[in-house]
Amino acid sequence: MKKNLLFVLFLSLSLSACAQKNGQNKYGLKIISDFKTYQAQVAKxxxxELVEIKKAIPDVVLDIRYATKNNFMGQTMYKQARAFARRPVVEKLKLIQxxxxxxxxxxxxxxxxxxxxVTVSFYEKASDKNFVANPAKGSKHNRGCAVDLSIIDLKTGKDVPMPTPYDSFEPAAAPHYNELPxxxxxxxxxxxxxxxxxxxKVIYNEWWHFDFLGWQDYDLMDIPFEKL
Incomplete structure (x- = not known):
């Protein structure tokens, strides 16, 4: 009986530790934050897999604003200027390129x-909550199933003119806003x-933000770039 009680206690503590790493957060969301758990999922x-976009598509241009202070937060949010997405997302981006x-x-x-x-930090500090994901739901970005992007002219290397700069909170950022040239x-x-x-699919208020259809099949993640 004593051995059984000890085993139950050990199992309970193990499950509790696992839950703290990959369990529900205060909003009741399942968040994968343990790298070994992520690796096990990818093996199956x-x-x-969160594929590095630049390695998969070498001629793509990166402008990772959140690795700089040139963003709506005015502070560096990423330690590395890298971009990742789930494997099927990157395969689609290859075809688009x-x-x-x-x-x-x-x-x-x-x-x-x-x-x-990072999504939590955005929500806590953003002046306009309509332009940041609510951590109570999480973001498609957290699932590796959203990309923020634009296009460049290959002859000039310059940005193709768009309605607003990236991460603008202006009404003109909406993809159906038509009071434009x-x-x-x-x-x-x-x-x-x-x-x-x-x-x-483009989202309703940001011309640059595209969600991958099928994002529901992927967990929310909280693994930093440095581990990927």
Whole structure:
């Protein structure tokens, strides 16, 4: 009986420790924060891997604003200027890059996978909560299933003009805002139509933010870039 009680106690403590690493947070969300747990998931299902976008698509341009102070927070949020997404997301981005290149354009990536802790910081400090994900639900970025991006002109290397800068809180950032010059609307709609044709959906208030269809199949993550 004593051995059984000790075993039950040990099992309870083990499960409790595991829950603290990968269990529910104060909002009742399941968050994967233990790297070994993530590795075990990937071993079972390679599609769960967070792939580094630049390594998979070498000619993509990165502008990881959250690794600098040039962002709406005004502070560095990432220790490394890297971008990740789940394997199927990156495979779609490869196809998009090939299609764009034929037309003289290329992708510029601002952000991909975002650790959950960063989403919490955004929400706590953002002046306009409509432009940041509520940590009570988590972000598609936390699942590795959202990308923030734009396009560049390959001849000039410059950004293709869009309605607003990245991470703008202006009304013009909405993808259906039409009080804009016709060439700007054309550029924005070209980007949106290209992304949507490959399985992404633009969100209602940010022309640069695209969610991968099927994001529901992926857990929220809180693993820092340094471990990936």
């Amino acid at each position: 299902n390679p599609n769960l 090939i299609e764009l290149k034929k037309k003289g354009y290329g992708l510029k990536i601002y952000d991909g996978y975002r650790p959950y802790a 016709a060439p700007i609307i054309k550029n924005r709609d070209f980007l949106i139509n290209t992304m949507q044709a490959h399985g992404f």
